[in-house]
Amino acid sequence: MSLVIKNLTKQYNKEKTGLSDYSITIEKGILGLLGPNGAGKSTLMKIIATISKPTRGTLFLDGQDIVNNPDYIRRIMGYLPQDFGVYPNLNAYEFLEYIAALKGVGGAGLRKRIDMLLEGVNLTADAKRPIGSYSGGMKQRIGIAQALLNDPKVLIFDEPTVGLDPEERVRFRQLISDLADDCIIILSSHIVSDIETIADEVAIMKNGMLLDKxxxxxxxxxxxxxxxxxxxxxxxxxxxxxxxxxxxxxxxxEKTKVRYITKTPESETASTPVSATLEDAYLFLTHNNA
Ligand SMILES: Nc1ncnc2c1ncn2[C@@H]1O[C@H](COP(=O)(O)OP(=O)(O)O)[C@@H](O)[C@H]1O
Ligand SMILES: [Mg+2]
Known part of the structure; x- marks a missing residue:
């Protein structure tokens, strides 16, 4: 599987550019989109999910043009939007049945699949309660479950770990890792630690541009x-x-311990070299391209 994106531009209006001339090729596995707020992560994900149309540029999934033929990806995609709204009066079970109907997922296996997904996101015990009574983390988890309903081959999760506590993050990571072998999974975050524990590849974004992948x-x-x-x-x-x-x-x-990046450490400051992390690289790349 491969998703080939070329020269993608999204101009919202005269002043606002979501993406500018953005090109990337995404293969099977987990790709983490990392960038500060406003970098263009949600814009890119909306365009891949065919919720939004690019101003310019092309997207091909396995050779199929998905800008002009969005159904090709819609059938095999799961999407968790950043601002995931739910129907407060439905319970988790009813909500998943409703999304299944929208996605055209049905048949004998549906009940079992819903039970399995509710188990996977640890909502079985709360499945009969209206979603309106859920905490932020629980709403996020039902959002994750709905994205997985149709056994997707392309998964797009926009800031999936927002609101999840550490234990729920571990659970999410396990759920996703199990799927990564034969899916394209794209996750976004502005928090480095969310991405570094889970992503095979990382795409660093800023100002609608790809700095490195x-x-x-x-x-x-x-x-x-x-x-x-x-x-x-x-x-x-x-x-x-x-x-x-x-x-x-x-x-x-009276003193301050400082972690810093430089080409030439000053000897008089008695600096000790330390091993670099993804966070160091992220700050370096996004700082240099301000
Ligand atoms: N609907 C919109 N109308 C106008 N500008 C938008 C809209 N959505 C996003 N933008 C702008 O596009 C840029 C990228 O936003 P976004 O894709 O949401 O970034 P991120 O998800 O990385 O925080 C920002 O400057 C944002 O203000
Ligand atoms: Mg966003």
Missing amino acids: AIQPEIIGHVDGKVFETMLENSDLHAFKAKHLIINTTRQK
Whole structure:
């Protein structure tokens, strides 16, 4: 399976560009879209889900043009929108039956499939309660279940882990990993840790553009050997910030521990090299292309 996207532009209006000349090829496995708010992640996902049309550009899934033939992907796709609204008066079971009807999923296996999905997202015990009474995390989980109803081959999850507690995140990761072998799975987040534990490949986005897409070690390679830690006097912090890209700071009484990225560490600051993480690379890439 492959989804080939070329020169995609989404111009919302004169001032607002969602995506500009965006090209990417997505294969089987889990791709994490990582970018700050406004980067264009939801715009890209809406266009792939055929909810929104591009201003320019092409999308081909296994050679089929899905801009002009959206049904080709709709039949085999599951989509969790970022602003997932639910029907507050339906219970989880009724809601999934309703979505199944919309998607044209039916037949003898439907009951079993709904039970299995409710189990998978840990909602079996609450399946008879109206969704309106659910917590944010529970609503998110019913959203995940509806995306999986039609046994999709292309899964698009826009900020799926928002509202999930750590245990629910682990569950989500397991659910997704089990599907990854023969599906294209695209997840978005603006939180690095959400993506790094789950994605095979990462696409870093900013300002409607793709900054890089690669497996995690390659993305991290951008900052290998450039990440350091040092202890600074609090009074020196300001001047230091002007010279280097600061990843984070931890105050310890009069001194501050600083993690930073540089090509040339200053010897007088007694810096220690540390191993680079996806977060370091993400901040480096999105900072450089401000
Ligand atoms: N319906 C819309 N009308 C106008 N501008 C929009 C609309 N949706 C998104 N945008 C703009 O497009 C850009 C990308 O937004 P979005 O795709 O939602 O980014 P992300 O999901 O990465 O936060 C932002 O500048 C946003 O303000
Ligand atoms: Mg978004």
